[in-house]
Amino acid sequence: MKAQGIDVLSFAAGEPDFNTPEPICRAATEALQAGFTKYTASSGTPELKEAICAKLLRENGLRYEPAQIVASCGAKHSLYNALMVLLDPGDEVLLFAPYWMTYAEQIALAGGVPVVVRTSGDEGFVPDLEAVAAAITPRTRAILLNSPSNPTGAVFPRRVVEGLAELALRHDLWIVSDEIYERLVYGVRAVSPASLSQEVYDRTVTINGCSKSYAMTGWRIGFAAAPKAVAAAMSNFQDQVTSNPTSFAQKGAVAAFSLPEEAVETMRAEFEARRDLIVGLLRQIPGLKVPKPDGAFYAFPDVTAYLGGRIPNDAALCELLLEEARVATVPGSVFEGPGHLRLSYATGRKDIEEGVARIAEALAKIAP
Ligand SMILES: Cc1ncc(COP(=O)(O)O)c(C=O)c1O
Known part of the structure; x- marks a missing residue:
């Protein structure tokens, strides 16, 4: 979809979006x-x-x-x-x-x-x-x-x-x-x-x-x-x-x-701020159960309230979010956690805000 020029926001990344710190590259x-x-x-x-x-x-x-x-x-x-x-x-x-x-x-x-x-x-x-x-x-x-x-x-x-x-x-x-x-x-x-x-x-x-x-x-x-x-x-x-x-x-x-502690701390602190942001935004969506993760850079909300009928499972919901909200997520069933979505917050705060707003809008049309 991206190759076709469609503006897809991705919550699928399994890697930090930061550049490798300069002393390491040097x-x-x-x-x-x-x-x-x-x-x-x-x-x-x-x-x-x-x-x-x-x-x-x-x-x-x-x-x-x-x-x-x-x-x-x-x-x-x-x-x-x-x-x-x-x-x-x-x-x-x-x-x-x-x-x-x-x-x-x-x-x-x-x-x-x-x-x-x-x-x-x-x-x-x-x-x-x-x-x-x-x-x-x-x-x-x-x-x-x-x-x-x-x-x-x-x-x-x-x-x-x-x-x-x-x-x-x-x-x-x-x-x-x-x-x-x-x-x-x-x-x-x-x-x-x-x-x-x-x-x-x-x-x-x-x-x-x-x-x-x-x-x-x-x-x-x-x-x-x-x-x-x-x-x-x-x-x-x-x-x-x-x-x-x-x-x-x-x-x-x-x-x-041998990097000074601050270099890792800067990235860690940014991930923490993003975690708070994404969890806060996801929790405003009716019906989602959103535990607050203590580590890594993934939110793993329970989306079962939206499953059934024409959206039988998490993979179908993922597909729908991609097609209708232009947001990429990963279905929990990939991880043997059916009924969930994995959203990586290794992405900028603006994209998190925009992406979750798109998800909220798409889910509002389904109603939990
Ligand atoms: C739980 C877990 N272990 C290991 C890895 C892989 O790490 P590496 O890039 O060092 O092979 C990943 C990458 O996504 C991971 O999520």
Whole structure:
């Protein structure tokens, strides 16, 4: 539609709309000009691994050494490496719906079986520990958590992370913790499971990267921090599949991890202001249930009041909003969260105001 010159406002982006901060770009440009364009160690340069260790200690209270770090081509890549080395065919992995769709696909690619535990908006999209315990079987191998969450923006409270960790200890499970949105939190802190105790640390793979915190999605730099044997297996696996993440992007990542706090804070504060704006505007639309997300950059309103009849489901509503309001959203069913829409607020405030006004106008014609 955009190519046809139609003015579509998009709430679909899964990435910050900011430019990568200048010092990061400069570090990569200088590396290119200095000829830093050859292979590096598959698991990343010693310099980058040191910078990642320093970041983990400073921001997460996690003590890792470089041999426990595998830098990769994005958190998505690290996640896949982790699942490939942790899972045997038929192993079950618990994940919490609504979830980022890549998880289920990667678990299946690794020969595993995704076992979905549902969460609800009424409970803030936080898993119920009894439901999690009930989903554990002799084949369960790992719990995968993503806090702050895409698509719900939920940040799991400490007691929930502790509860999940206890279950992992009791049933001898791995914890895979995707912390890619960790810096984008509003009035709360995300808890890294590995920080809870040595026993939990010993069974956790922490995954993170530069994409969301530093507006570096296209750079493709992520990492995993894990017990040594797991990190070594992930490094070996990566060695046969992709080798190192791009050399000069690694230099940019080193600069990112040494950026002054204010640079990330400016972006975080803007996302918080946008979250307040979009939640406030969506809550004025009759019939929508709009939880206030504590993290990431997504609103996940419940739109079931508008479904039925000629709009049977969230995908149909999405289609209608695109056709009639010229607003792009993502149906919740994509994330196993039917009856919802995901609206990314990684877009300017003016577009948020205009886009939600268009949605309100289109929904007024349907009436809840
Ligand atoms: C929950 C979650 N994890 C990981 C990623 C991917 O991060 P990266 O760009 O570092 O591969 C995304 C991207 O949308 C995401 O939403």
